[in-house]
Amino acid sequence: MRRLSRRAVLHTKGTDVSQPQSVIIPLPNPAALYQVLRVGNRAANGRAVARIAAGLPALTAEVGAIDPGAELVSAVGIGAELWDAISPNKRPRLLRPFKAISAGGRSAPATGGDLFFHIVSRRGDLNFELAMRLRRQLGAMVEVMDEVHGFAYLDSRDLTGFIDGTENPHNAEDRSAAALIGREDPSFAGGSYVLTQRYVHDLDKWRALSDREQESIIGRRKADSEELAEDVKPPTAHIARVVIVENGEELQIVRNSAPYGTTSEMGLFFAAYCKTPEIPERMLSRMIGASGDGLHDRLMEFTCAVTGASFFVPSLDTLRELG
Ligand code: HEM
Structure with a gap:
């Protein structure tokens, strides 16, 4: 896969912005580790946890x-409640906890979390080494709510067998434009919001469908990810629900998800970086069927989100200040 420089100074809408954390802009390598943690007694432990979080870039360089x-990269995201415990007077404009969305028996639950660690490289063992060192530092101040070790499956496919990432922004400029805060919240420029959800797939149910039926649920061909023609693609197809056009432009997110699991339980750990939490939430609401047009994403009949949380991923400068 083509690699992108993560050292170049990024420009967003003509302004120099702080460097983002290193996981966001490069195209993902095959091994991913996601961890969602709760901090016990935020008021007492918040500052110490913030110092450890601020040490992540240096620890990542060391490992x-x-x-x-192996191109090890990482990011730490901070949940709204932890943020308020460590920096109540200076907060990202749109930071708030993710709210559950539900409709027609489908749901995107909100399970919360104070810290999100996202680690990616070509080597699962290095990801694990970094996660272990962090965990030793955090000790009894945290409780692990979810930990997922993801992998690239075949030629970048989700476990449904469909290529995932075809329409993801691919070059540094487009990824920065979608993911990074710019002038709209200048104190937090170079930061990003991330929505995380762990999905568990019902692959027995999915495999009972023909390839043709699966393709009409995703909206793309299985072999080569070619988009179905408009007159064939149902309005309930996944890509029909997540494409939102506003003022002539498609709303963009940077998906950085990975398949995970055992042969008993498997699915997708979904992580989407965006300069506003509202865009992925609007997509999700259209998927669940809560957007008011009476439609839902048929993919939701074959997979189920079991976690959901939103975090702010500060720029390197802001992260340093927090520490
Ligand atoms: C289990 C959960 C999911 C699976 C298996 C899945 C799978 C896919 C697949 C196979 C594609 C087509 C290829 C591509 O362009 O990447 C796709 C596209 C996309 N997905 Fe998902 N997805 C999931 C959840 C989500 C969620 C929760 C969101 C948003 C909140 C989302 C947003 C998108 C977007 C924006 C596209 C690109 C659409 C386009 O421009 O054509 N996906 N997804």
Whole structure:
């Protein structure tokens, strides 16, 4: 996969912005580790946790030096309640906890979380090493709510067998424009919001469908991800529900998800970075069938979100200040 420089100074809408954390802009490598943590007694532990979080870029460089070819990158996201415990007077404009969405028996639950660690490289063992060092530092101040070790499946497919990422922004400029806060919240420029959800697939139910039926649920061909023609693609197809056009432009997010699981329970850990939490939430609301047009995403009949949370991922400068 083409790699993107993560050192170049990024420009958003003509302004220099702080550097984002290193996971956001490069195209993802095959091994991913996601961790959602709760901080016990935020008022007492918040500052110490913030110092450890602020040390993540240095710790990533230290572990990454074991094998620079593995291209270890990371990010830490901070939930609204933890943010308010550590920096109540200076907060990102749109930071608030993710609210559950439900309709017609389908749901996107809100399970919360104070910290989100996202680690990616070519080597699962280096991801694990970094996560272990963090965990040792955090000790009894945190409780792990969810930990998922993701992998690239075949040629970048979701476990449904469909290529995932075809329409994801691919170059640094487009990824920055979609993911990074710019002038709209200048104190937090270079930061991002991330929505995380762990999905569990019902693959027995999915495999009972023909390829043709699966394709009409995704809206793309299974073999090569070619989009179905408008007159064939149902309005309930996944890509029909998540494409939202406003003022002639498609709303964009940067998906950085990965398949995960065991042979008993498997699915997708979904992570979407965006300069506003509202865009992925609007997509999700159209998927669940809560957007008021009477339609839902048929993919939701074959997979179920079991977690959901929203975090702010500060720029490197803001992260340093927090520490
Ligand atoms: C289990 C959950 C999900 C699965 C298996 C899944 C799978 C896919 C697949 C196979 C594609 C087509 C290829 C591509 O362009 O990447 C796609 C596209 C997309 N998905 Fe999902 N997705 C899931 C959840 C979500 C969620 C929760 C959102 C938003 C909140 C989302 C947003 C998008 C977007 C924006 C596109 C690109 C649409 C386009 O421009 O054509 N997906 N997804």
